[in-house]
Amino acid sequence: MAVLDIEVDTAVVSPVRKRRRVGALFLAAVAWIVLIGLAAALAGALPIVSPTDMDILARRAPPGAEHWLGTDQLGRDEFSRLIYGARISLTVGLLAPVIGVLIGGSLGMLAGYFRGRFETLTVGGVDVLLAFPPLVFVLAVTAYLGQSVLNITLVIGVLGIPAFTRVARAVTLSLSEREFVVAARALGATHARILLRELLPNVALPLVAFFLLGVAVTIVVEGALSFLGLGVPPPAPSWGSMIAEGRENLDIAPWLAFLPALFMFLSVLAFNIVGDTLRALTDPRPGAL
Amino acid sequence: MTALLSIENLTVEYAVGGKALFAVSDVSLEVGRGETLGLVGESGCGKSTLGRAVLQLRRPTGGRVTFDGTELTRLDGEALRLMRRRLQLIFQDPIASLNPRRSIGDIVAEPLVITGVVDRGERERRVRDVLAAVGLDADLVMGRLPHEFSGGQCQRICIARALILEPELVICDEPVSALDVSIRAQILNLLEDMKRRYGLTLLFIAHDLAVVKAVSDRIAVMYLGRLCEVGPTEQLFARPAHPYTALLLEAIPVPDPTVKPAANLAAGEPPSPLDPPSGCRFRTRCPRADQTCADVVPELREIAVGQFAACHHPLG
Amino acid sequence: MTAPLLSVEGVSVELPTPRGALRAVDNVDLALAPGRTLGIVGESGCGKTMLSRAILQLLPKRARLGGRVMFAGRDLTNLPAEALRRLRGPELAVVFQDPMTSLNPVLTIGTQIIETLQAHLGMDAAAAATRGVELLAAVGIPAPAQRLRQYPHQLSGGMRQRVAIAIALSCEPKLLIADEPTTALDVTVQAQILDLLAREQQRRHMAMILITHDLGVVAGRTDEVAVMYAGRIVERAPTSRLFAGMRMPYTEALLAAIPKLDSPPHTPLPAIAGRPPDPTRPLAGCSFAPRCRYADGRCRAAKPPLGDPERAGTLYACWHPLGLSESASA
Ligand SMILES: Nc1ncnc2c1ncn2[C@@H]1O[C@H](COP(=O)(O)OP(=O)(O)OP(=O)(O)O)[C@@H](O)[C@H]1O
Ligand code: SF4
Ligand code: SF4
Ligand SMILES: [Mg+2]
Numbered sequence: 023m024a025v026l027d028i029e030v031d032t033a034v035v036s037p038v039r040k041r042r043r044v045g046a047l048f049l050a051a052v053a054w055i056v057l058i059g060l061a062a063a064l065a066g067a068l069p070i071v072s073p074t075d076m077d078i079l080a081r082r083a084p085p086g087a088e089h090w091l092g093t094d095q096l097g098r099d100e101f102s103r104l105i106y107g108a109r110i111s112l113t114v115g116l117l118a119p120v121i122g123v124l125i126g127g128s129l130g131m132l133a134g135y136f137r138g139r140f141e142t143l144t145v146g147g148v149d150v151l152l153a154f155p156p157l158v159f160v161l162a163v164t165a166y167l168g169q170s171v172l173n174i175t176l177v178i179g180v181l182g183i184p185a186f187t188r189v190a191r192a193v194t195l196s197l198s199e200r201e202f203v204v205a206a207r208a209l210g211a212t213h214a215r216i217l218l219r220e221l222l223p224n225v226a227l228p229l230v231a232f233f234l235l236g237v238a239v240t241i242v243v244e245g246a247l248s249f250l251g252l253g254v255p256p257p258a259p260s261w262g263s264m265i266a267e268g269r270e271n272l273d274i275a276p277w278l279a280f281l282p283a284l285f286m287f288l289s290v291l292a293f294n295i296v297g298d299t300l301r302a303l304t305d306p307r308p309g310a311l
Numbered sequence: 312m313t314a315l316l317s318i319e320n321l322t323v324e325y326a327v328g329g330k331a332l333f334a335v336s337d338v339s340l341e342v343g344r345g346e347t348l349g350l351v352g353e354s355g356c357g358k359s360t361l362g363r364a365v366l367q368l369r370r371p372t373g374g375r376v377t378f379d380g381t382e383l384t385r386l387d388g389e390a391l392r393l394m395r396r397r398l399q400l401i402f403q404d405p406i407a408s409l410n411p412r413r414s415i416g417d418i419v420a421e422p423l424v425i426t427g428v429v430d431r432g433e434r435e436r437r438v439r440d441v442l443a444a445v446g447l448d449a450d451l452v453m454g455r456l457p458h459e460f461s462g463g464q465c466q467r468i469c470i471a472r473a474l475i476l477e478p479e480l481v482i483c484d485e486p487v488s489a490l491d492v493s494i495r496a497q498i499l500n501l502l503e504d505m506k507r508r509y510g511l512t513l514l515f516i517a518h519d520l521a522v523v524k525a526v527s528d529r530i531a532v533m534y535l536g537r538l539c540e541v542g543p544t545e546q547l548f549a550r551p552a553h554p555y556t557a558l559l560l561e562a563i564p565v566p567d568p569t570v571k572p573a574a575n576l577a578a579g580e581p582p583s584p585l586d587p588p589s590g591c592r593f594r595t596r597c598p599r600a601d602q603t604c605a606d607v608v609p610e611l612r613e614i615a616v617g618q619f620a621a622c623h624h625p626l627g
Numbered sequence: 628m629t630a631p632l633l634s635v636e637g638v639s640v641e642l643p644t645p646r647g648a649l650r651a652v653d654n655v656d657l658a659l660a661p662g663r664t665l666g667i668v669g670e671s672g673c674g675k676t677m678l679s680r681a682i683l684q685l686l687p688k689r690a691r692l693g694g695r696v697m698f699a700g701r702d703l704t705n706l707p708a709e710a711l712r713r714l715r716g717p718e719l720a721v722v723f724q725d726p727m728t729s730l731n732p733v734l735t736i737g738t739q740i741i742e743t744l745q746a747h748l749g750m751d752a753a754a755a756a757t758r759g760v761e762l763l764a765a766v767g768i769p770a771p772a773q774r775l776r777q778y779p780h781q782l783s784g785g786m787r788q789r790v791a792i793a794i795a796l797s798c799e800p801k802l803l804i805a806d807e808p809t810t811a812l813d814v815t816v817q818a819q820i821l822d823l824l825a826r827e828q829q830r831r832h833m834a835m836i837l838i839t840h841d842l843g844v845v846a847g848r849t850d851e852v853a854v855m856y857a858g859r860i861v862e863r864a865p866t867s868r869l870f871a872g873m874r875m876p877y878t879e880a881l882l883a884a885i886p887k888l889d890s891p892p893h894t895p896l897p898a899i900a901g902r903p904p905d906p907t908r909p910l911a912g913c914s915f916a917p918r919c920r921y922a923d924g925r926c927r928a929a930k931p932p933l934g935d936p937e938r939a940g941t942l943y944a945c946w947h948p949l950g951l952s953e954s955a956s957a
Contacts, residue, residue: 201408496898564843
């Protein structure tokens with residue numbers, strides 16, 4: 023009797039690629055991000071006037087042939103300012119969470135993996151940072167180091183570290199108990215290898231989704247800081263400071279406040295949509311049956 | 312038969328809410344080279360803890376583990392890491408023990424990467440060999456992710472990963488408990504076949520005596536962290552000496568309606584390991600328990616040739 | 628013969644998947660008289676759970692159900708939701724494989740039992756609490772009054788399953804469906820839970836469907852057994868008759884795959900090679916043909932119907948049924 027059935031199993035699930043359906047909304051979001059990103063990156067090469075040139079004769083001009091989207095109260099071209107403003111909003115919006123994800127993500131993973139005293143210290147440090155009033159922190163830093171794009175980025179970045187640390191630590195904690203990590207240890211893998219090859223691929227995804235959320239939040243925060251006059255110093259345009267300046271002319275030229283607000287809203291929405299969709303798309307499990 | 316693995320007075324403790332939980336208490340066992348030792352007991356009796364303590368994945372609180380003349384309990388860092396290659400572990404949940412984001416080819420090659428086999432060609436050749444050995448078609452499986460496979464196939468992949476370094480000792484922690492009867496038989500046969508092919512020594516952990524019987528030369532029975540009985544498989548089945556072994560034997564469902572299931576199995580469940588009974592830990596469920604059992608911890612003693620039981624009033 | 632309590636007539640369940648429709652249950656007929664027990668046996672993925680869910684009308688939203696499920700004279704498939712809700716509990720109850728998923732983790736087990744009793748039987752709180760203690764005692768839980776105040780995670784797996792059974796029994800159902808009630812448990816606890824179910828089933832004269840992948844579990848504890856493979860029932864017979872001489876090679880193979888207590892160690896097990904067919908790609912012939920050692924051209928070309936050619940009460944779907952001499956039981 024054929025008892026030793028070491029048959030070659032050919033009935034493996036037939037190779038059907040999961041059809042990844044992405045909606046029009048996702049495509050529109052990506053298109054918006056690409057458009058804004060390109061415009062911001064190539065602003066200097068685009069055939070537009072300088073955002074700081076004042077056309078004294080055409081202050082608060084309505085949209086028209088000369089100034090597509092009109093001018094502000096100093097006669098500066100609104101369209102040009104929006105594009106240069108995107109430059110600052112996106113620079114800060116993308117760079118600040120990078121600081122958070124790199125530092126916070128590493129700290130969180132190390133804390134979740136090694137546990138012990140390091141974890142206690144990290145969690146304690148994070149709590150201290152969270153307890154610190156963020157506005158005071160911003161004021162202190164800008165007062166001491168000066169208002170510049172770099173400093174704003176650093177400040178928002180550092181403020182984002184606790185959130186990333188927490189996400190990374192929580193995910194790592196639950197993964198470290200999983201058998202595949204124990205299996206790697208049993209194979210004699212080094213800690214570095216376990217962290218990089220077993221844990222990182224699994225932690226990265228929630229972190230990336232969180233990163234995109236961070237981008238959206240940072241754009242808003244940068245806008246708020248500029249609105250309060252704590253952001254990038256004038257005359258450099260930023261969406262936040264444009265809204266603040268436009269506010270003074272709401273009755274005469276409402277578009278001066280609405281346009282930057284609309285740009286900010288669309289960009290934040292786009293980053294959120296992309297973040298959510300990416301998370302759903304990269305989940306290795308098929309939809310629950 | 313020389314002992315490849317010897318466990319002496321092993322004790323493993325967990326701290327649970329400020330109290331000490333003795334998951335494994337003073338267990339001594341030997342596994343000879345080429346032997347399969349079955350380790351049985353109910354959920355929570357410390358089987359997995361024992362298996363992990365052997366590999367030093369969970370450091371024992373007391374006792375010694377010696378593997379091929381080297382005391383593992385004394386090794387540290389690099390020396391331990393190097394030693395671990397000769398001992399491998401297979402888990403109960405085959406799906407959870409594969410990284411969901413890495414391809415099968417990558418997962419099975421990982422041990423080679425860790426041990427510094429740099430030649431990609433050689434790695435691929437060895438991965439293909441071992442996948443074929445466990446009955447999988449390398450071309451079909453290597454590029455896929457774990458979730459695309461059934462439980463039985465994932466267990467084959469885990470076995471392949473454990474065997475690729477050609478270890479000497481493999482600890483199988485309930486490798487078939489999560490599988491259907493039909494797939495269970497395939498995996499048990501596969502393990503037997505692999506044992507012959509790679510000259511393995513197995514420590515086979517399970518809660519089902521029938522499964523353990525199919526593969527083991529000797530069987531050790533554990534209850535609440537302590538060893539109850541150790542003996543050659545057939546002898547243990549024919550003449551169990553410890554009442555707990557007898558209980559486990561009666562609990563096996565027999566696929567024959569003319570055999571009525573043993574009544575009176577409603578003898579409760581194991582008490583909390585945080586607060587084990589004094590004396591013999593089985594006494595709260597034992598039909599033979601008396602005052603001695605409550606007062607004196609029974610020592611393991613030889614009941615028949617090669618058969619040891621820790622009981623004041625052994626059966627038979 | 629009494630009129631059946633439950634009769635499943637030509638039930639099919641189809642689930643849409645990215646790879647096409649998956650026929651999880653394919654034209655199943657079953658009947659169960661009051662107070663009788665039926666075992667449904669099959670490998671994982673053969674459609675056991677979908678069949679039980681079809682009976683309970685608890686299918687996933689996207690599932691398409693065909694056929695009729697007659698229960699105590701009513702067709703459950705076109706009963707309004709409210710009427711169905713009132714049936715569950717007092718008439719139909721279920722125990723699942725993992726008691727952790729059927730018990731609410733944030734409520735004490737007392738609250739869960741008492742609320743069930745109040746909702747379905749209209750008991751007041753005090754009466755329900757007394758009844759809850761009795762029920763826990765009946766399912767073999769020591770110190771039941773204290774246990775009422777505990778949460779599911781404070782109990783062992785076996786205890787949780789006992790609580791789930793107590794809740795299922797609380798409204799004295801006419802039919803209990805136990806879907807792999809012991810698969811997640813130890814052998815010792817499994818034996819205890821099966822004994823408990825058998826005892827309560829007899830005491831309450833309740834009909835029961837016991838679903839499992841292990842023929843050993845149904846052997847001593849059911850009146851009738853239905854073996855399922857790839858969504859279909861391939862053999863159905865009174866339990867003693869089935870074990871005395873099975874006709875279907877698949878049933879024989881399932882039985883042979885169980886490790887025997889009387890065979891010496893290292894005896895290779897007659898495993899069933901391969902896996903069940905992909906349920907989205909049904910085969911033209913017998914679904915078991917790729918794994919069957921008796922398969923021939925006819926098996927691969929045409930699907931054998933489920934019938935009782937011997938008129939002896941054993942239904943099977945096979946072109947080459949095993950002879951009486953080929954009794955596989957030990
Ligand atoms: N990390 C831990 N922290 C605290 N207690 C633990 C831990 N792991 C296990 N235990 C406890 O130690 C005891 C032994 O657990 P172990 O997992 O070794 O049992 P087991 O025999 O393998 O059980 P199973 O059959 O359920 O796998 C149990 O009481 C368990 O609750
Ligand atoms: S020592 Fe006593 S209580 Fe323990 S198993 Fe033996 S007879 Fe039972
Ligand atoms: S019909 Fe043919 S293939 Fe199917 S079970 Fe019978 S003998 Fe086997
Ligand atoms: Mg275990």
